[in-house]
Amino acid sequence: MDWFELIVIPTIRSLVLIVVLLTGFAYLTWYERKLLARFHVRYGPNRAGPFGLLQPVADAVKAVFKEEVIPNHVDKAVYVLAPALALIPALIIWAVIPIGKGFPAVADVPIGFLWILAVAGIESYGVILAGWSSNNNYSLLGALRSSAQMISYELPLGLFLISILLLAGDFSLVNLVEAPRAWWEWIWLWIMFPLFFICILAETNRSPFDLPETENELVAGFQTEYGGIKFALFFMAEYINMITTSAIMATLFFGGYRLPFGIGGEIMPWLGPFILAGKVVVLLFLFIWVRASLGRPRYDQLMRFSWKTLLPISLGYMIVTALLVVFFK
Amino acid sequence: MDFAMIFFILVGALSVGAAVGVVTSKIAVHSALFLLVHFATLAILYVTLNAQFLAAAQVIIYAGGIVILILFVIMLIGSGPMETRAAYRSWVPYAGLALGILMLAGVSLTLLQAPATPIDPEANQGGVPIVIGLTLYSQNILLVQLAAILLLVALIGALLLARRPKPEESPTSNLRS
Numbered sequence: 001m002d003w004f005e006l007i008v009i010p011t012i013r014s015l016v017l018i019v020v021l022l023t024g025f026a027y028l029t030w031y032e033r034k035l036l037a038r039f040h041v042r043y044g045p046n047r048a049g050p051f052g053l054l055q056p057v058a059d060a061v062k063a064v065f066k067e068e069v070i071p072n073h074v075d076k077a078v079y080v081l082a083p084a085l086a087l088i089p090a091l092i093i094w095a096v097i098p099i100g101k102g103f104p105a106v107a108d109v110p111i112g113f114l115w116i117l118a119v120a121g122i123e124s125y126g127v128i129l130a131g132w133s134s135n136n137n138y139s140l141l142g143a144l145r146s147s148a149q150m151i152s153y154e155l156p157l158g159l160f161l162i163s164i165l166l167l168a169g170d171f172s173l174v175n176l177v178e179a180p181r182a183w184w185e186w187i188w189l190w191i192m193f194p195l196f197f198i199c200i201l202a203e204t205n206r207s208p209f210d211l212p213e214t215e216n217e218l219v220a221g222f223q224t225e226y227g228g229i230k231f232a233l234f235f236m237a238e239y240i241n242m243i244t245t246s247a248i249m250a251t252l253f254f255g256g257y258r259l260p261f262g263i264g265g266e267i268m269p270w271l272g273p274f275i276l277a278g279k280v281v282v283l284l285f286l287f288i289w290v291r292a293s294l295g296r297p298r299y300d301q302l303m304r305f306s307w308k309t310l311l312p313i314s315l316g317y318m319i320v321t322a323l324l325v326v327f328f329k
Numbered sequence: 330m331d332f333a334m335i336f337f338i339l340v341g342a343l344s345v346g347a348a349v350g351v352v353t354s355k356i357a358v359h360s361a362l363f364l365l366v367h368f369a370t371l372a373i374l375y376v377t378l379n380a381q382f383l384a385a386a387q388v389i390i391y392a393g394g395i396v397i398l399i400l401f402v403i404m405l406i407g408s409g410p411m412e413t414r415a416a417y418r419s420w421v422p423y424a425g426l427a428l429g430i431l432m433l434a435g436v437s438l439t440l441l442q443a444p445a446t447p448i449d450p451e452a453n454q455g456g457v458p459i460v461i462g463l464t465l466y467s468q469n470i471l472l473v474q475l476a477a478i479l480l481l482v483a484l485i486g487a488l489l490l491a492r493r494p495k496p497e498e499s500p501t502s503n504l505r506s
Contacts, residue, residue, distance in 0.1 A: 078358065111458065115383035121393020125365070128400050139406060147401050155395075171458050256397055 009106065010041035017094055025239045026056035032288050039292035044105060066228035071134075074225060078133035081232035083226070085116065086126025088239040093119040097247050098174045100257055102271030112173040113165055116248060117158060120203065124150040127205070130221035142221025144301060146205060152306040155177075160196050161323040164252055167329075171216070177256040188324065192317060193253050195198035195310060197286070200249065204241045207291040209302060246283035247276060254279055337377065344370035357403045365396045382458050 030045065030052065037044025045052030068077060080267040097114035109115060124147050131143020140247055167185055168176045214221065221232050256279075257272030297305070346369065366390040374505035375384035465473060 001446045074360075075356070078362070109381065114382070114389065114458075118385050118388035118393060121389050121397075128397065128404075129358075132400070132404055144401070144404055147397055147404075150396060151394075151401075225440050243504060308465075 014095075018091060021091065021243065021276055022236070024059065024243050025236050028243060028284060029059065029235075030056050031284065032291075033162060035285065035288045036292055039289075042274070060232075061095050063229050063232035067261070068228050068230070071225055073135045075133040075135065079191075080230075082126050082130035083230045083237070084126075086123075086235050086295045087240070089119045089126075090237050090244055093244050094172050094247070096159035097244075097251055098177055099276055100270070101178070102257075109172070111171050113161065113176075115163060116173075120154065120157070123203070126234070127222050130226065130234070134222070134225035136225055137222075138218045139222050139224045143220050146222060146326060147221055149202055149209065149302065149306075151204075152303055153199045155308070156306065156310040156314035157199040157203060158327050159198065159311075159318050160192055163192065163314075163318045166318070166321050166325050173251060173256075175259060177251060178323045182329075184324075186327070188321070189253055193249075195313060195317075196249070196253075199310065200245045201287070201290065202302070204245055205238060206242065206287060208294040208296050210296065214296065223274070237246075242284060242287055243280060245252055246280040248275060248285070250279035294314070333377065337374070340370050341378075344374070358400065361396055361399045361403060364399070365392055366459050368392050368396065382461050 013322055033055070033249075034044040034052070045055040046053035048058050070079065095107055095111060096115045127146040127150075128143045130137040130140075131146070132141070165171070167181075167189065167237060168179060170176060170179065218224070224232060257276045259271075259275055344367055347363045350358050351367065354360050354363060368387060368442070372384040372387040372392075375387060408489040
């Protein structure tokens with residue numbers, strides 16, 4: 001194969017993707033603060049630029065120019081590595097998400113589905129290692145909570161993904177979006193969506209499941225000892241994870257880059273990325289809405305809900321899906 | 330030497346280096362991290378062998394599950410530098426080395442003795458999940474079921490170990506009454 005096709009083009013595509021995602025992250029913070037302010041009947045950021053639109057720029061400048069403090073009691077190598085390990089999975093999961101007709105973000109691999117599962121599996125390393133290397137009890141407790149929570153919610157998430165896989169019958173995400181679906185398949189998928197969304201909330205450590213960083217028990221959880229740009233990297237990882245999981249949910253449940261009822265798919269294929277972005281914005285609104293509305297559960301409630309409620313439901317769902325596929329498809 | 334060979338040597342060297350790091354590093358969490366690097370490089374090598382399903386399974390099970398559990402346990406039981414002097418036996422490293430060489434020799438001998446047949450195109454489709462599924466659940470169904478029973482036994486064993494003793498069985502309640 002040509003080295004140009006093998007290295008240069010994927011590199012350019014990855015760079016474009018990273019720039020878009022980082023910009024998306026910056027304005028997601030603005031979006032969230034504005035929306036939260038509206039939920040609280042406040043104004044939100046409105047000083048820097050019109051509607052506070054320059055606020056993310058100001059925040060970025062502040063984070064970059066802060067003094068980089070590395071405490072003496074930390075395990076230095078792991079301490080520096082952890083923020084990067086938190087950010088990388090959030091970015092590389094995008095490689096297989098289709099953003100246009102037959103056009104994945106970087107590569108169409110025959111195991112796209114497994115790629116998502118695999119990257120979701122390594123997502124918790126950043127948090128765990130940050131908590132351990134900080135050599136601080138609050139950080140360690142946050143990391144322990146996080147790893148237990150992510151492992152527990154990965155199981156129902158994986159079972160739901162397997163159910164979607166059974167319906168689709170193909171590991172490639174590009175084919176998944178294009179494949180025609182019967183109406184009962186859509187309904188059956190959407191019944192599961194709220195539960196899937198709960199798993200995603202727990203996986204991304206988002207409120208109301210942000211137990212690893214509860215400020216009233218653990219200071220700031222795993223990121224207590226981090227400051228400046230390294231703290232910003234954790235922040236970035238969380239928000240890019242939100243964007244990524246929204247894109248995955250849009251792809252799996254809502255037809256990805258396609259308009260409903262197949263409108264305009266053939267006429268304007270370049271619209272694909274914008275349609276996907278629109279769906280992502282709606283799902284992000286859902287994330288923020290949940291954050292503004294719901295309080296945190298206790299930690300034991302969180303774990304019990306995963307093991308005693310979600311896991312049996314997801315197992316049952318998978319069995320019924322398999323039966324449906326065998327008898328009706 | 331072509332591109333694939335250079336790539337193999339680089340990734341292989343990284344993999345071996347990480348494996349050495351697992352056994353030599355003094356801090357348990359560092360060992361676990363080296364193990365993670367080792368698994369990741371193995372997954373990359375699987376991809377170059379056109380076994381993408383195996384690579385994904387490797388990352389999902391080992392990197393995403395087992396190493397996280399190892400880290401979890403290390404953090405639960407404390408993670409200071411390993412104080413193994415009391416349990417240290419001087420012959421252990423030599424025995425390990427001897428067993429390793431024996432295994433290497435065995436594997437190499439088997440590989441060298443195997444006839445160099447051309448690769449079956451159907452078998453080389455190992456990356457495609459459908460082929461794996463069909464082989465696994467038709468030819469090797471007995472092995473799959475055996476593995477399932479083994480896992481079930483392990484699960485029940487873990488449940489038994491973790492079960493709280495009933496009040497009348499527990500020694501503390503006897504003391505109190």
